[in-house]
Amino acid sequence: MNSPPALQASQLSVSLGSGTTRREVLSGLNLTLRAGAWTAIVGPNGAGKSTLLRALAQLIPHQGSVLLHGQPLCALDPRQRARALAWLAQSGAGEASADELTVYDVALLGRLPHQAWLAPPSATDHAAAEAALRQTQAWEWRARALGELSGGERQRVLLARLLAVQASVMLMDEPLANLDPPHQADWIALVRALVAEGKTVVSVLHEISLALMADDLVVMQHGRIAHTGPSAQPQAHQTLEAVFDHRIAIHPLGAHWVALPTP
Numbered sequence: 001m002n003s004p005p006a007l008q009a010s011q012l013s014v015s016l017g018s019g020t021t022r023r024e025v026l027s028g029l030n031l032t033l034r035a036g037a038w039t040a041i042v043g044p045n046g047a048g049k050s051t052l053l054r055a056l057a058q059l060i061p062h063q064g065s066v067l068l069h070g071q072p073l074c075a076l077d078p079r080q081r082a083r084a085l086a087w088l089a090q091s092g093a094g095e096a097s098a099d100e101l102t103v104y105d106v107a108l109l110g111r112l113p114h115q116a117w118l119a120p121p122s123a124t125d126h127a128a129a130e131a132a133l134r135q136t137q138a139w140e141w142r143a144r145a146l147g148e149l150s151g152g153e154r155q156r157v158l159l160a161r162l163l164a165v166q167a168s169v170m171l172m173d174e175p176l177a178n179l180d181p182p183h184q185a186d187w188i189a190l191v192r193a194l195v196a197e198g199k200t201v202v203s204v205l206h207e208i209s210l211a212l213m214a215d216d217l218v219v220m221q222h223g224r225i226a227h228t229g230p231s232a233q234p235q236a237h238q239t240l241e242a243v244f245d246h247r248i249a250i251h252p253l254g255a256h257w258v259a260l261p262t263p
C-alpha cells in the first residue's frame, strides 16, 4: 500500500490584515506534498508562499483542513505536532528573543517538544543538538551568543535547531537566505541526505535554479497554485517563466536546469 502524503491541504484559505485592509491571501488551495521527497515552493513576491507554509505549520488561522501523514493536524496536541513537523522561519522573523542564548542552547531548543515539563535535557537531547550543530558546521560556535553571529552563521544555527527536532516533516521558509554558495550546496546535500532517510522537506526558495533541483515544485501566483508536480516537467518550467512575466528563462545545464534573467 502507498504511504499517505506527508501533507495534504484541502480548501485552504487564509485572510490577513484587519478592518478595511483585511483580504484573502490564500484562496481555497488544494495541495498534496509527497512523503520522502523535497518540494520547493516558488513564485513572485507576495504570491503567498510564506503564508502557505505558515498555514501548513498551523501557525496562523486558516480555513480548510491539513492532514499530516493522513491524520488531521488539528487533532494532534501541540507537542506531538512540534515533534512531527519542524519549522524554520524566514530569516530573523521572531528570533530576536534568542539573541542572548548560546548557539548550543538555541540548538537544544529544538528538543523542547521531546522533554517532559521542566525536565532537564536528556543525554539523547544533548546528542541530537550536537549532531545537528555538526551537520550545519556550527559546532565550533557553540559557546557564542546567537546575536553575535553573521546572517549566514545565524541561519546555520537556526537550521541546526530545526534538525535537532528530528521531525519527519520539515518546513523551511527561505533557508538559503544569507548562505554563501558553498553553504547553499551543503544545504542541498543535507536535504538530499534527509530525503534519503525518508524525511520530507518543504522549502520556500527564491533561488529558482536551486529550486529546480527539488523533486517537486509548487509554483504560486496571486494566492493560488499555478502548477504542482515534478520539477523536471516542461509544464513546470513554462509556468515558472509565465508567473515571472517571462523575466526569467529556464535552460538545461547538464542534468539540471538554470533560470537566468532575460534582458
Ligand SMILES: Nc1ncnc2c1ncn2[C@@H]1O[C@H](COP(=O)(O)OP(=O)(O)OP(=O)(O)O)[C@@H](O)[C@H]1O
Pocket: 016, 017, 018, 021, 025, 043, 044, 045, 046, 047, 048, 049, 050, 051, 052
Ligand atoms: N499580516 C498581514 N496583513 C495583511 N497582509 C499580509 C500580512 N502578511 C502578508 N500579507 C500579504 O499577503 C500576501 C502574501 O504574503 P506572503 O508573505 O505569503 O508572500 P510571499 O510569496 O512569501 O512573498 P515574498 O516572496 O515577498 O516573501 C502579500 O500580498 C502580503 O502583502
